[in-house]
Amino acid sequence: MPGKGYFLLYLWCLMNVIVSCGGFKAQRCPVPCHCDFKSLSQGIVNCSYSPIRALPLDIPIPLNTTVLDLRYTSLSEIPPNAFSQLEGLKALYVGGNSIKHFHKDSFAGLWNLELLDLSPLHWDMNFDYEAFPTNLFRDLISLEVLMFGRMSSSAHIQQGYLDQTLAPLHQLQQVTFPSLPDGDTPFGRGYNNLTSLKTVVFHGVGSVTNIRKHTFAILKNCPIERLAFLVVDWTP
Ligand SMILES: *[C@@H]1O[C@H](CO)[C@@H](O)[C@H](O)[C@H]1NC(C)=O
Ligand SMILES: *[C@@H]1O[C@H](CO)[C@@H](O)[C@H](O)[C@H]1NC(C)=O
Numbered sequence: 001m002p003g004k005g006y007f008l009l010y011l012w013c014l015m016n017v018i019v020s021c022g023g024f025k026a027q028r029c030p031v032p033c034h035c036d037f038k039s040l041s042q043g044i045v046n047c048s049y050s051p052i053r054a055l056p057l058d059i060p061i062p063l064n065t066t067v068l069d070l071r072y073t074s075l076s077e078i079p080p081n082a083f084s085q086l087e088g089l090k091a092l093y094v095g096g097n098s099i100k101h102f103h104k105d106s107f108a109g110l111w112n113l114e115l116l117d118l119s120p121l122h123w124d125m126n127f128d129y130e131a132f133p134t135n136l137f138r139d140l141i142s143l144e145v146l147m148f149g150r151m152s153s154s155a156h157i158q159q160g161y162l163d164q165t166l167a168p169l170h171q172l173q174q175v176t177f178p179s180l181p182d183g184d185t186p187f188g189r190g191y192n193n194l195t196s197l198k199t200v201v202f203h204g205v206g207s208v209t210n211i212r213k214h215t216f217a218i219l220k221n222c223p224i225e226r227l228a229f230l231v232v233d234w235t236p
């Protein structure tokens with residue numbers, strides 16, 4: 001019965017197409033990103049400098065991605081749980097976008113993230129709990145390096161220096177803050193928790209003249225080795 005044979009062959013081909021399409025889809029690099037999955041330990045997905053505008057992407061980000069670069073992609077927000085399936089993600093770059101505040105679950109599920117680079121921040125962003133909600137870094141228990149970068153000199157700076165947002169970062173070793181505001185904003189209690197913090201850098205505009213001793217009093221539990229002030233020329 002040739003008819004039946006052809007039918008089975010057709011069915012077999014169809015199955016193959018479906019299976020290989022499914023498989024292919026899972027392995028494809030999302031448009032318009034560049035991917036490098038060649039090196040054994042690293043899966044790099046680099047979408048920087050190509051407009052994406054919104055997450056999620058049409059093609060899912062491969063699950064074994066370890067480095068994800070989304071800088072300068074015109075993103076205006078990071079939706080809740082945007083990366084929560086990327087359990088192996090170690091480094092995430094999201095600066096240079098139009099993001100003015102994060103959702104409290106923007107970075108949910110990133111248990112293994114070691115580096116988070118938010119710089120450069122949007123020029124109109126504030127350094128307060130509206131922009132960086134208190135639960136934002138709740139899951140980032142492996143984070144070692146956090147970069148905010150500089151901020152406009154008119155930005156609102158939260159009392160306590162966002163200490164409630166940073167308090168869960170027990171493994172944090174290095175942080176780059178926007179410049180210290182003039183006047184009197186001591187670091188808040190949450191910094192008591194940062195028992196791994198070794199390097200604090202302020203990335204600033206203008207000069208740092210008004211530092212008072214008690215500003216840093218709460219950091220006495222941190223094993224600080226390096227405190228730096230980077231002053232950049234910046235004409236707004
Ligand atoms: C990660 O996934 C991609 C796409 O699915 C695959 O090509 C690559 O071999 C995988 N790399 C590792 C290190 O598992
Ligand atoms: C992504 O690509 C850009 C431009 O090619 C490059 O400057 C950047 O360093 C890359 N990001 C990563 C994490 O390798």
Ligand SMILES: *[C@@H]1O[C@H](CO)[C@@H](O)[C@H](O)[C@H]1NC(C)=O
Nearest residue numbers: 163164167168189190192193
């Ligand atoms: C500081 O760490 C302790 C556990 O070590 C935790 O219970 C507490 O909630 C943390 N503080 C904040 C503000 O997250």
